[in-house]
Amino acid sequence: xxxxxxxxxxxxxxxxxxxxxxxxxxxxxxxxxxxxxxxxxxxxxxxxxxxxxxxxxxxxxxxxxxxxxxxxxxxxxxxxxxxxxxxxxxxxxxxxxxxxxxxxxxxxxxxxxxxxxxxxxxxxxxxxxxxxxxxxxxxxxxxxxxxxxxxxxxxxxxxxxxxxxxxxxxxxxxxxxxxxxxxxxxxxxxxxxxxxxxxxxxxxxxxxxxxxxxxxxxxxxxxxxxxxxxxxxxxxxxxxxxxxxxxxxxxxxxxxxxxxxxxxxxxxxxxxxxxxxxxxxxxxxxxxxxxxxxxxxxxxxxxxxxxxxxxxxxxxxxxxxxxxxxxxxxxxxxxxxxxxxxxxxxxxxxxxxxxxxxxxxxxxxxxxxxxxxx
Amino acid sequence: xxxxxxxxxxxxxxxxxxxxxxxxxxxxxxxxxxxxxxxxxxxxxxxxxxxxxxxxxxxxxxxxxxxxxxxxxxxxxxxxxxxxxxxxxxxxxxxxxxxxxxxxxxxxxxxxxxxxxxxxxxxxxxxxxxxxxxxxxxxxxxxxxxxxxxxxxxxxxxxxxxxxxxxxxxxxxxxxxxxxxxxxxxxxxxxxxxxxxxxxxxxxxxxxxxxxxxxxxxxxxxxxxxxxxxxxxxxxxxxxxxxxxxxxxxxxxxxxxxxxxxxxxxxxxxxxxxxxxxxxxxxxxxxxxxxxxxxxxxxxxxxxxxxxxxxxxxxxxxxxxxxxxxxxxxxxxxxxxxxxxxxxxxxxxxxxxxxxxxxxxxxxxxxxxxxxxxxxxxxxxxxxxxxxxxxxxxxxxxxxxxxxxxxxxxxxxxxxxxxxxxxxxxxxxxxxxxxxxxxxxxxxxxxxxxxxxxxxxxxxxxxxxxxxxxxxxxxxxxxxxxxxxxxxxxxxxxxxxxxxxxxxxxxxxxxxxxxxxxxxxxxxxxxxxxxxxxxxxxxxxxxxxxxxxxxxxxxxxxxxxxxx
Numbered sequence: 043x044x045x046x047x048x049x050x051x052x053x054x055x056x057x058x059x060x061x062x063x064x065x066x067x068x069x070x071x072x073x074x075x076x077x078x079x080x081x082x083x084x085x086x087x088x089x090x091x092x093x094x095x096x097x098x099x100x101x102x103x104x105x106x107x108x109x110x111x112x113x114x115x116x117x118x119x120x121x122x123x124x125x126x127x128x129x130x131x132x133x134x135x136x137x138x139x140x141x142x143x144x145x146x147x148x149x150x151x152x153x154x155x156x157x158x159x160x161x162x163x164x165x166x167x168x169x170x171x172x173x174x175x176x177x178x179x180x181x182x183x184x185x186x187x188x189x190x191x192x193x194x195x196x197x198x199x200x201x202x203x204x205x206x207x208x209x210x211x212x213x214x215x216x217x218x219x220x221x222x223x224x225x226x227x228x229x230x231x232x233x234x235x236x237x238x239x240x241x242x243x244x245x246x247x248x249x250x251x252x253x254x255x256x257x258x259x260x261x262x263x264x265x266x267x268x269x270x271x272x273x274x275x276x277x278x279x280x281x282x283x284x285x286x287x288x289x290x291x292x293x294x295x296x297x298x299x300x301x302x303x304x305x306x307x308x309x310x311x312x313x314x315x316x317x318x319x320x321x322x323x324x325x326x327x328x329x330x331x332x333x334x335x336x337x338x339x340x341x342x343x344x345x346x347x348x349x350x351x352x353x354x355x356x357x358x359x360x361x362x363x364x365x366x367x368x369x370x371x372x373x374x375x376x377x378x379x380x381x382x383x384x385x386x387x388x389x390x391x392x393x394x395x396x397x398x399x400x401x402x403x404x405x406x407x408x409x410x411x412x413x414x415x416x
Numbered sequence: 417x418x419x420x421x422x423x424x425x426x427x428x429x430x431x432x433x434x435x436x437x438x439x440x441x442x443x444x445x446x447x448x449x450x451x452x453x454x455x456x457x458x459x460x461x462x463x464x465x466x467x468x469x470x471x472x473x474x475x476x477x478x479x480x481x482x483x484x485x486x487x488x489x490x491x492x493x494x495x496x497x498x499x500x501x502x503x504x505x506x507x508x509x510x511x512x513x514x515x516x517x518x519x520x521x522x523x524x525x526x527x528x529x530x531x532x533x534x535x536x537x538x539x540x541x542x543x544x545x546x547x548x549x550x551x552x553x554x555x556x557x558x559x560x561x562x563x564x565x566x567x568x569x570x571x572x573x574x575x576x577x578x579x580x581x582x583x584x585x586x587x588x589x590x591x592x593x594x595x596x597x598x599x600x601x602x603x604x605x606x607x608x609x610x611x612x613x614x615x616x617x618x619x620x621x622x623x624x625x626x627x628x629x630x631x632x633x634x635x636x637x638x639x640x641x642x643x644x645x646x647x648x649x650x651x652x653x654x655x656x657x658x659x660x661x662x663x664x665x666x667x668x669x670x671x672x673x674x675x676x677x678x679x680x681x682x683x684x685x686x687x688x689x690x691x692x693x694x695x696x697x698x699x700x701x702x703x704x705x706x707x708x709x710x711x712x713x714x715x716x717x718x719x720x721x722x723x724x725x726x727x728x729x730x731x732x733x734x735x736x737x738x739x740x741x742x743x744x745x746x747x748x749x750x751x752x753x754x755x756x757x758x759x760x761x762x763x764x765x766x767x768x769x770x771x772x773x774x775x776x777x778x779x780x781x782x783x784x785x786x787x788x789x790x791x792x793x794x795x796x797x798x799x800x801x802x803x804x805x806x807x808x809x810x811x812x813x814x815x816x817x818x819x820x821x822x823x824x825x826x827x828x829x830x831x832x833x834x835x836x837x838x839x840x841x842x843x844x845x846x847x848x849x850x851x852x853x854x855x856x857x858x859x860x861x862x863x864x865x866x867x868x869x870x871x872x873x874x875x876x877x878x879x880x881x882x883x884x885x886x887x888x889x890x891x892x893x894x895x896x897x898x899x900x901x902x903x904x905x906x907x908x909x910x911x912x913x914x915x916x917x918x919x920x921x922x923x924x925x926x927x928x929x930x931x932x933x934x935x936x937x938x939x940x941x942x943x944x945x946x947x948x949x950x951x952x953x954x955x956x957x958x959x960x961x962x963x964x965x966x967x968x969x970x971x972x973x974x975x976x977x978x979x980x
Contacts, residue, residue: 187492306852316429351488
């Protein structure tokens with residue numbers, strides 16, 4: 043079978059006709075394989091869902107236990123037969139439970155990498171390169187201007203500012219699933235032992251991480267302490283909350299934001315960020331290129347993000363490549379509604395969805411995964 | 417260079433004016449001469465490096481990276497210096513890395529280096545600096561800091577160093593040279609006040625606050641004078657005697673930039689006029705046969721690089737005076753407006769030159785009368801100059817001339833713009849603040865085509881929307897792209913699929929360059945009509961009607977909202 047017979051593009055997303063399943067479909071389908079728990083990849087309402095235990099757990103936290111007709115756990119590295127094809131989930135290093143999916147039909151092997159990163163992350167299993175014929179990659183940071191610095195250096199920037207302005211509350215905007223917990227874990231690695239405060243919208247997902255034995259130290263809810271008392275504290279909140287009325291009740295707050303987009307000044311300024319922290323859960327340009335080479339793929343399909351540059355780079359390096367121009371996936375570009383908006387009470391502190399308040403949400407775009415916006 | 421780069425970096429992210437001021441004052445306090453002086457020069461735009469053109473920087477980066485990847489990156493980042501700073505191949509690190517240059521070294525080396533030697537010098541510095549340092553260096557040498565700091569704010573930071581008022585620094589500024597060692601010595605109380613060596617200095621202008629209809633309730637008509645707001649450029653014309661007795665005349669823009677060289681006709685007229693001694697504040701306009709020409713005409717003169725004799729004849733520059741800042745040697749700025757106005761009228765009356773005339777006052781008894789004058793300037797005294805009127809100015813009769821934008825003294829009340837509902841057709845990524853978002857929009861209106869109704873592009877707008885709206889527009893563009901032409905995305909624009917934008921603009925003229933034959937002046941997105949299907953957008957006939965009215969000299973301005 044040719045790769046194009048094994049995996050095709052439908053309006054719902056990538057579809058495997060011989061195995062009769064979709065990968066990360068953007069609309070309800072009969073059978074879905076889910077790479078990770080971010081809401082643009084993991085949506086509620088499918089018939090059957092196959093994903094890692096952690097991804098299923100995260101979907102349960104976000105959508106309630108009845109988010110799909112039935113669920114099946116995929117264990118990292120253990121192949122599962124679906125009709126004539128074999129699928130295997132392999133760590134992607136993106137967030138807790140994130141996976142690449144290997145799809146094998148006869149001698150042909152396709153890897154759908156989902157979202158991934160190569161940078162260290164104490165909260166999830168590290169990315170494992172898999173050799174394959176076709177590698178399907180994201181390209182969120184697919185431009186050579188995106189070189190993420192070592193996360194430790196960025197955390198040091200935050201801690202220096204906390205030391206320099208001990209009376210000011212440091213609000214760190216971070217995506218509620220994955221980024222928030224990773225930041226906390228990275229801060230703990232430096233030996234910072236004081237309580238770290240979290241916004242109510244992150245409570246349940248952070249609890250879930252802790253329940254999965256991710257060490258995050260002394261975590262407290264902002265609303266338990268009261269905002270006025272948090273001078274000098276580190277507070278992790280959804281990016282949208284930075285501009286909210288919520289943020290103004292802190293003592294002289296410093297607006298920090300942890301995202302790969304912070305590499306570009308205009309992006310940080312557009313959001314009114316005073317302390318940009320370049321920390322991303324996506325591969326940067328160098329890692330995208332390195333990974334493609336490591337997989338040894340003869341052909342690369344680029345799902346979403348800055349696909350033009352990555353496709354061009356592949357062609358320069360003698361690798362066949364094509365952009366899929368897939369819609370409906372975030373590129374860390376719009377602010378996702380925190381879980382509170384999907385029916386999970388986030389408590390008094392939860393911010394409303396920061397979607398655009400125009401009468402109609404334009405186009406097929408739903409609240410998307412990811413972080414900044416102007 | 418590192419400390420200066422860190423300052424620029426902090427300033428770039430700091431939105432609060434007072435915090436910017438504190439950051440700069442602190443920098444000046446802890447940084448030694450001449451480093452801080454060169455930094456001040458950089459912040460006030462007093463440095464220029466003729467050899468370091470953006471072209472050179474482009475060449476350096478394209479020698480080191482793939483052309484296409486650079487083009488895509490530049491398109492995304494929207495800023496040449498930043499793109500190069502981020503993309504520059506990482507140099508050696510640790511002990512082998514050459515030491516980063518100081519700002520003083522950079523400035524001194526650049527002024528002493530010949531053009532052919534510049535590329536290796538610059539490349540060496542870029543290798544030695546980190547991302548922030550590279551960004552600051554490139555911003556500095558291309559002369560485009562764009563960090564939200566005006567020259568005046570930087571001077572205010574210097575003034576704060578010694579507890580002085582910014583205008584005290586402003587008064588001695590012209591005639592000082594980088595690295596301003598004497599200025600810092602004076603501000604810190606270690607030296608004498610520098611002598612303002614320029615007999616015809618710039619005086620910081622007084623600015624007005626915008627006014628809305630609802631603000632009038634709080635204002636008493638009897639306390640104000642009204643003038644036309646002319647659609648030209650604000651200038652200051654100064655003439656004085658040097659110590660050797662010779663006359664010196666200068667023309668300044670509102671930011672204090674000297675623009676005399678661009679207007680030799682005007683400057684000569686001032687020199688020749690034996691009655692002109694002092695400083696006037698006024699509007700630079702092109703007059704033909706005594707009639708003020710539109711801004712479009714003025715622009716044709718402003719856009720020229722070379723000032724040719726033909727240009728001087730075809731576009732004669734004039735000043736319409738509205739304030740007198742100095743009469744001979746005496747400073748009139750502390751006097752109330754009414755008194756200055758009287759002195760101005762006498763001053764203009766004495767002049768021999770017809771190049772300077774008086775901006776008339778608009779007589780009015782109450783705000784309703786002023787509103788109707790503003791709506792119909794032609795019949796309220798502006799007569800044949802009505803086209804060049806863009807609204808009214810209100811000035812308190814008792815207002816002294818206060819530099820900056822003091823509260824409650826002067827107001828500007830602009831005319832309502834034109835507006836049409838147009839359909840979004842193409843989008844492109846923006847630059848600067850809007851970089852990486854699809855923020856440049858080409859829009860069109862309906863016309864009769866061969867195969868039925870079709871959309872014809874009528875203009876391009878890239879502002880007028882809020883950040884929230886930009887986010888929504890960007891998302892719309894990404895999700896409704898039907899075609900890509902390089903950086904340009906074609907957006908779905910069919911009768912039932914697409915987006916309607918209400919576009920406001922200041923004027924309209926015929927243009928052979930545009931497919932529609934029309935060009936808008938100063939178009940911007942005034943509203944996003946999520947609710948309106950493209951089929952209900954306006955037709956070209958409406959623009960034709962507006963243009964016909966403008967050409968007929970009538971001021972009637974239909975607004976989209978009122979038409980339905």
